[in-house]
Amino acid sequence: MGRKMNKSKLTIRTDGIHAKVTIDGKEVKKVTGYSISHKASGAPIIQLSIASTDMLFESDAILELPEPYSEFYIAKQSLIDSGLVTEKQLTNLERLRS
Numbered sequence: 304m305g306r307k308m309n310k311s312k313l314t315i316r317t318d319g320i321h322a323k324v325t326i327d328g329k330e331v332k333k334v335t336g337y338s339i340s341h342k343a344s345g346a347p348i349i350q351l352s353i354a355s356t357d358m359l360f361e362s363d364a365i366l367e368l369p370e371p372y373s374e375f376y377i378a379k380q381s382l383i384d385s386g387l388v389t390e391k392q393l394t395n396l397e398r399l400r401s
Contacts, residue, residue, distance in 0.1 A: 334353055
């Protein structure tokens with residue numbers, strides 16, 4: 304039996320060279336591009352490109368960053384486990400970012 308997917312309503316409205324993307328009625332800001340692919344007997348896949356220099360991912364999943372970014376990523380927990388930093392030091396570093 305297949306998995307039932309939650310369906311979100313995605314809208315892309317174009318106005319000349321500009322486009323406005325909304326998901327469930329909420330605008331997605333700073334979209335710099337998008338692509339749509341659809342293979343036979345599969346769900347359409349929409350890939351959004353979003354401009355951002357300050358990102359925070361909160362998830363139970365572990366994200367794999369593509370090259371060339373992967374060599375700059377170190378999991379916070381591995382820094383704590385190795386004894387290089389404490390949780391308090393990480394918290395203080397995160398506060399500096401905001």
